[in-house]
Amino acid sequence: MTLPFSAPRKPVAPAADDQHPAADLSLDEGASAAAAQIYRDASAHIVVICASTLIRTCLMHCLAGSETDLVVEGCTDVEEWERQGQGASVVLLCVTGARETAIAVERMVKRVLAIAPGVRVVVISDTRSASDVSKALEQGASGFIAMDSNVDVAIAAIRLVRSGGVFVPSHSVMQSRTQAAPLSDGKRSLRDLVTAKQLEVVALIRRGLPNKLIAVELEMSEFTVKVHVRNIMKRLNARNRTEVVALTNAYFAETFFGQQDLA
Numbered sequence: 001m002t003l004p005f006s007a008p009r010k011p012v013a014p015a016a017d018d019q020h021p022a023a024d025l026s027l028d029e030g031a032s033a034a035a036a037q038i039y040r041d042a043s044a045h046i047v048v049i050c051a052s053t054l055i056r057t058c059l060m061h062c063l064a065g066s067e068t069d070l071v072v073e074g075c076t077d078v079e080e081w082e083r084q085g086q087g088a089s090v091v092l093l094c095v096t097g098a099r100e101t102a103i104a105v106e107r108m109v110k111r112v113l114a115i116a117p118g119v120r121v122v123v124i125s126d127t128r129s130a131s132d133v134s135k136a137l138e139q140g141a142s143g144f145i146a147m148d149s150n151v152d153v154a155i156a157a158i159r160l161v162r163s164g165g166v167f168v169p170s171h172s173v174m175q176s177r178t179q180a181a182p183l184s185d186g187k188r189s190l191r192d193l194v195t196a197k198q199l200e201v202v203a204l205i206r207r208g209l210p211n212k213l214i215a216v217e218l219e220m221s222e223f224t225v226k227v228h229v230r231n232i233m234k235r236l237n238a239r240n241r242t243e244v245v246a247l248t249n250a251y252f253a254e255t256f257f258g259q260q261d262l263a
Helices: 032-041 053-064 078-084 099-116 130-140 151-162 169-174 195-208 210-218 222-236 242-247 250-263
Strands: 044-048 071-075 090-095 118-124 144-145
Touching: 044 053, 044 078, 053 090, 071 078, 078 099, 090 099, 090 144, 090 151, 099 118, 099 130, 118 130, 118 151, 130 144, 130 242, 144 151, 144 242, 169 210, 195 210, 195 222, 195 250, 210 222, 242 250
Parallel strands: 044 071, 044 090, 090 118, 118 144
Antiparallel strands: none
């Protein structure tokens, strides 16, 4: 089943993190042009893989009506999509239940990437435990969306994954934390905690780049990048790179949607 575009829709900023997971945006000033090109040229084909006809069809209709030049297809499973052989720029794996979510993050993500190495995969589930989110990202997924998100958050998240970023629900990543994060009170900005150069490093971490590629991008040694990453995690009270992404969602969301308003 294929759904073409039906009506344009302006991006809507995600709600506050205590209500819905904030969108992860990697469109910093240095990367915005390249990401915009990806957004225009390589992201017009989305495949929704879901065993539930109702969930699959509803999501397809929402996406098809969200913007121009977007083709949305639906399949019941990965095997059907592989048989069709039509590829995709983004594959959405929609699952319900703890068992099906575990299968999705442990097997299906890798299967999709094996079939189409360049595709970006997003898991959509009614569970959002920190372990599921982390496993999905470890297997190569570019995002994880909880089904209790509203439709605008979901569309914004998918749009941002298509732009080259990574989306994670902040609540899931931080739910096991016992110590308050420096940005959790809403009184301080990311710019208050890190230097301008460290902010560039954060933006590249959010794009999924390893230290070696960050060093090339910013024209510095890999050792210097490691020092920046260590200091960033210390200042944000983050235990790993995934938590860096989650903790900086709000800042990059504001940056991205500010650029959208000026466009």
